[in-house]
Amino acid sequence: MRTCKSWTVAVGAFAVAVLGAMACGPGWTAGPCLRYSDCATGYTCADGMCEPLPIPEPEGGGDDGSSSEQDTGTDGAKSDSAAPAKDAGHDAADAKSAIADATAG
Amino acid sequence: MRQVYGRSVGALLAVAALSATRPAEAQQYLIGGAAGASSGIEGGGPQGTMAMTRTRVRLAVDVRIDENPSDVFLVGLDAEVTPTSGIGADLRYGRMLGDRGILSGGILGILAPWTLYGACAVFEYRIPIAQRVQITVAPEGDVFFLGTDLPDGTAIWQFRLNGGLRADL
Numbered sequence: 001m002r003t004c005k006s007w008t009v010a011v012g013a014f015a016v017a018v019l020g021a022m023a024c025g026p027g028w029t030a031g032p033c034l035r036y037s038d039c040a041t042g043y044t045c046a047d048g049m050c051e052p053l054p055i056p057e058p059e060g061g062g063d064d065g066s067s068s069e070q071d072t073g074t075d076g077a078k079s080d081s082a083a084p085a086k087d088a089g090h091d092a093a094d095a096k097s098a099i100a101d102a103t104a105g
Numbered sequence: 106m107r108q109v110y111g112r113s114v115g116a117l118l119a120v121a122a123l124s125a126t127r128p129a130e131a132q133q134y135l136i137g138g139a140a141g142a143s144s145g146i147e148g149g150g151p152q153g154t155m156a157m158t159r160t161r162v163r164l165a166v167d168v169r170i171d172e173n174p175s176d177v178f179l180v181g182l183d184a185e186v187t188p189t190s191g192i193g194a195d196l197r198y199g200r201m202l203g204d205r206g207i208l209s210g211g212i213l214g215i216l217a218p219w220t221l222y223g224a225c226a227v228f229e230y231r232i233p234i235a236q237r238v239q240i241t242v243a244p245e246g247d248v249f250f251l252g253t254d255l256p257d258g259t260a261i262w263q264f265r266l267n268g269g270l271r272a273d274l
Contacts, residue, residue: 032154034147034261035254037189037219045256048152 135169141241141269149261158263159185167199167207167271175201179209191215195225205231205239213247215254223249223261231271243267 031050033039039050142162148155165181177199185191193216199209207229215221225247231239247263249255 032150032152032156034150034154034156034259035219035221036256037191037254048150048154 133171135171135174136274137167137271138274139163139165139167139241139269139271141165141243141267143243143245143265143267145245145263145265147261147263150256150259158265159189159191160187161185161265163195163267163269165195177201177207177209179211183213183215185215191219191221192217193221197225197227199227199229205233207231213249215252219252219254221249221252221254221261223247223251227267229267237273239271241267241269241271243269 032048033045033050034048036045039045042053043050044053045051140163142160143158144160145158146155147158161183163181163183165179167177167179169177179195179197179199181195181197183193183195185193193214195211195213197209197211199207201207208227209229210224210226213223213225225245227243227245229241229243231241233239243266245263245265245267247265248260249263250260255261
């Protein structure tokens with residue numbers, strides 16, 4: 001009788017372990033997390049939820065540099081601050097119109 | 106004839122005297138080995154999330170000294186097997202409660218591929234199934250508060266039920 005009870009307890013404990021393994025499944029892509037490794041690759045655990053890792057901004061503005069006048073503004077976008085980039089673009093447009101006026105005059 | 110009788114009695118007395126005294130023995134180590142698996146629930150974090158824990162398997166050795174059989178030192182090798190794997194170890198000190206129970210506590214760590222360190226408290230109950238073999242049932246409480254796998258400001262608690270086999274080696 002004692003042996004029977006013992007094996008019942010053992011089987012019960014093993015069942016708990018197996019059910020726990022089945023309930024966990026693979027890492028979360030969007031869901032609650034307690035550890036970084038709870039989240040799938042490309043995700044991080046922030047404030048208890050798995051979130052996509054921030055995508056790093058690509059270096060360079062995307063232009064190949066073939067256009068001279070537009071590049072003035074685009075190159076400005078490479079700088080760390082967005083405001084100077086916009087200013088550089090506007091300055092280039094102003095210079096272009098001034099040259100056109102002088103030519104027409 | 107009387108001489109032979111006297112020698113015989115003397116020899117019997119000598120044997121009796123020798124058998125009555127036990128030779129001095131050095132202290133002996135009482136060693137046991139165990140294997141088991143555990144799972145349960147865990148919680149913590151900023152949102153108080155609760156979930157099923159990762160399943161963990163454990164291979165362990167417990168050592169006692171015959172002079173103080175109530176003091177138990179336990180060393181375990183732990184492996185998280187699902188859903189993601191990790192390897193760790195634990196070191197505990199325990200006290201026997203009767204013949205079948207052990208209350209122990211110590212430190213526990215997951216060492217690779219991420220790290221997680223904490224403390225654990227375990228009550229193990231041993232159910233004999235053979236002369237030197239027992240089934241073990243062990244509710245366990247863990248708290249993790251350090252490690253690279255832990256987001257800042259987060260502590261994790263776990264409540265597990267461990268089941269396995271143990272043998273006197």
